[in-house]
Amino acid sequence: MINLQDLTKIYTVGLEKVIALRQVNLKVQAGELVSIMGPSGSGKSTLMNLIGCLDRPTAGSYLLEGQEVAHLEEPDLAQVRNQKIGFVFQTFNLLPRLNALRNAELPMLYAGIPARERRERALKALTEVGLADRIYHRPNELSGGQKQRVAIARALVNKPALLLADEPTGNLDTRSGEEIMAIFQALNGQGVTIVLVTHEYDIARHAKRIVQFRDGRLVNDEIVANP
Amino acid sequence: MINLQDLTKIYTVGLEKVIALRQVNLKVQAGELVSIMGPSGSGKSTLMNLIGCLDRPTAGSYLLEGQEVAHLEEPDLAQVRNQKIGFVFQTFNLLPRLNALRNAELPMLYAGIPARERRERALKALTEVGLADRIYHRPNELSGGQKQRVAIARALVNKPALLLADEPTGNLDTRSGEEIMAIFQALNGQGVTIVLVTHEYDIARHAKRIVQFRDGRLVNDEIVANP
Ligand SMILES: Nc1ncnc2c1ncn2[C@@H]1O[C@H](COP(=O)(O)OP(=O)(O)OP(=O)(O)O)[C@@H](O)[C@H]1O
Ligand SMILES: Nc1ncnc2c1ncn2[C@@H]1O[C@H](COP(=O)(O)OP(=O)(O)OP(=O)(O)O)[C@@H](O)[C@H]1O
Ligand SMILES: [Mg+2]
Ligand SMILES: [Mg+2]
Secondary structure, eight states: OEEEEEEEEEEEETTEEEEEEEEEEEEEOTTOEEEEEOOTTSSHHHHHHHHTTSSOOSEEEEEETTEEOTTOOTTHHHHHHHHHEEEEOTTOOOOTTSOHHHHHHHHHHHTTOOHHHHHHHHHHHHHHTTOGGGTTOOGGGSOHHHHHHHHHHHHHTTOOSEEEEESTTTTSOHHHHHHHHHHHHHHHHTTOEEEEEOSOHHHHTTSSEEEEEETTEEEEEEEOSOO | OEEEEEEEEEEEETTEEEEEEEEEEEEEOTTOEEEEEOOTTSSHHHHHHHHTTSSOOSEEEEEETTEEOTTOOTTHHHHHHHHHEEEEOTTOOOOTTSOHHHHHHHHHHHTTOOHHHHHHHHHHHHHHTTOGGGTTOOGGGSOHHHHHHHHHHHHHTTOOSEEEEESTTTTSOHHHHHHHHHHHHHHHHTTOEEEEEOSOHHHHTTSSEEEEEETTEEEEEEEOSOO
16 A cells, blocks of 8 residues: 655755655555654654655655655645545644534545535544534634544545544543544454554554654564554 | 632533533642643643633632732733743644744743843753754744644743643653653752643653543542652
8 A cells, every 4th residue: 555665855944954754665555554653853744744645755755556656746646635545633734714514524525525425424523533512613612632533533534545643642531542543443444544653652552563763764663462 | 829719611602602611629839740631621721721811711710829810801911921820732832933942932022031041041941852953943844742842942931930731742752751741840849830731641640649620620639649
């Protein structure tokens, strides 16, 4: 499903170069559930942005379902994103003027889904994450963990083949976090490929495989017993 | 230091009323270190906003260092905030057009501190949280945990008597989170009163007292052995 070879990302800030990812080699098979861990600043969100086609690498190759996407431009990137990928952002990225329901419906607008079905699917996803009684609240009328759960619901509504979740439980109490992981495991059971970044080992262990980053490099990649 | 009596906060969304806090009674002595825990949506950030004088209660009283602040208006509230309180927000609230250094200097501008001292203090705080090599990066050029650490540095620069930290380690790997807690414990050792919201028990246990919220109510308040 995902095949990264020598993937490199260098940011430029003024005269300074930040090597956010260095020659990352990573394969994820369709249907896997993989956790990504590593210190703050080690390149995890950068990796997720590249896998999610939100940004392009400086060097290296990225095959998504066998298609080379490293050199795609918008709007081809946008099409890949909307059709195949659901993304839960580390900082939620909700639209402030839309309520929870409208935020959750957004990916379906791009996919041309009709209004009635958008509403039904968004309601279902928001109910699943425990927000049925908050659907008309706008982001600034929601708690941190509620915003995070709207971001999760939004990532699910297009029934993506690949779900990318960057710290999806970072603002959730332990029990809400476990409820989200149960949703993810159920989706994975239905064949959705999931890559999730987390700094909490109890969350990471839900996956069968944990990949570790440090200073932009992939430094460890192991199968975990008893997820 | 903090004396909340029957503190109540009700939000109105359209025709709906959300009782975010119900008759909360809480005392925090000067020099204490208190952790606040509870499910997503249970009222923790609302409580922090009231204690931090960023919002006013619907009912009840709030004595801060013996002064009734529940009915203060801006700019008196702003003066209390700037002089006494450092706040780490759950969603960081950095200014997107300022780099890390300028974001960290911001509270000192309001306090009338001269430019050279602002820069020195901001540099020191950013170095302490491990961001010396990121001071010229703007928020969108920082990782999630780096943004969080800028928000922490910013809360410290005015040497507040009261530090309020809402999920300060929610985006940090375990080790960076422990480094932040070491900073907080050192400050507490110097007499700074600290109230911190967290959903991770390993972080909460650094405090000697853990207060639990549920559905807007304070439901448990106990001393913790061996922090
Ligand atoms: N401005 C607002 N208008 C309406 N409702 C609000 C507003 N802010 C918060 N709420 C609601 O008040 C309740 C408490 O919110 P609060 O942010 O205090 O929760 P929290 O304990 O910090 O949650 P989390 O752990 O998810 O951050 C939530 O149910 C939320 O939907
Ligand atoms: N747009 C950018 N411009 C310049 N540098 C950047 C940019 N985005 C990220 N960086 C830098 O690249 C490095 C990797 O960032 P990234 O966001 O991938 O880290 P991360 O592993 O997700 O960290 P965290 O756990 O704190 O979220 C960091 O050192 C960061 O400062
Ligand atoms: Mg990140
Ligand atoms: Mg909160």
